[in-house]
Amino acid sequence: MSTVISHRLSLLEDTNDQLKQQLESLFEIGERNEQRFVWLKELVLELLITENTNQLDRTLYSKLSELENIDDVLLFIFVTKPKVKLKHIRDTSLSEVPSRLVSLSKTICEVCRANEYRSIFNVSIDSSGSFALIPYQFKDIQGVLAIGSSEPARFAGRVDTLFLDFLGEVVARVVSRIS
Missing domain, CATH: 3.30.450.40 (GAF domain)
Structure with a gap:
């Protein structure tokens, strides 16, 4: 019985590690998108006042x-x-x-x-x-x-x-x- 529990625990730990990596990746993507949005906003605002x-x-x-x-x-x-x-x-x-x-x-x-x-x-x-x-x-x-x-x-x-x-x-x- 303990081998089944330790096997499942190992699987849960692996799944947890994968979820952590995915979450970190999503945060990085979010940060890049925010930086791109700020850059795009600055460009559009400059273009709007172009004469x-x-x-x-x-x-x-x-x-x-x-x-x-x-x-x-x-x-x-x-x-x-x-x-x-x-x-x-x-x-x-x-x-x-x-x-x-x-x-x-x-x-x-x-x-x-x-x-x-x-x-x-x-x-x-x-x-x-x-x-x-x-x-x-x-x-x-x-x-x-x-x-x-x-x-x-x-x-x-x-x-x-x-x-x-x-x-x-x-x-x-x-x-x-x-x-």
Whole structure:
């Protein structure tokens, strides 16, 4: 009888250890999500007070580059008559945009070859990298927010796009307001 009890006690201890590990993991995820929310809140609040494309250019890059492994940020605004060319914002006609960006209908995150990265960001990387391409549209404003990393795993296909989709919606409204 005592061997049955000691066996069950051992099983309960193992289960208890597993539950503790799961709980610790949930707390860590909660802390990361809270940090991401605080960062996102700060970004959105800064975007809400953005008054012009120069300020948008600075805000997008400075806030997005705070994230781990973000190397390049480029906001494409599709227009008929380009007039703005800043460090991180391009007013561009559809004929001048990489064809891949024009046909986007949803956010994609993927690993890319060096030449694909260069075609989007006009920046050379040593080998493969990754990017998130976030199409946006609001009223008569349409474009793509491109976020790149020289780290292939940063925007691998398993990245959830909920945050990125929300960011695209906010950016679209800001661009519409300041255009």
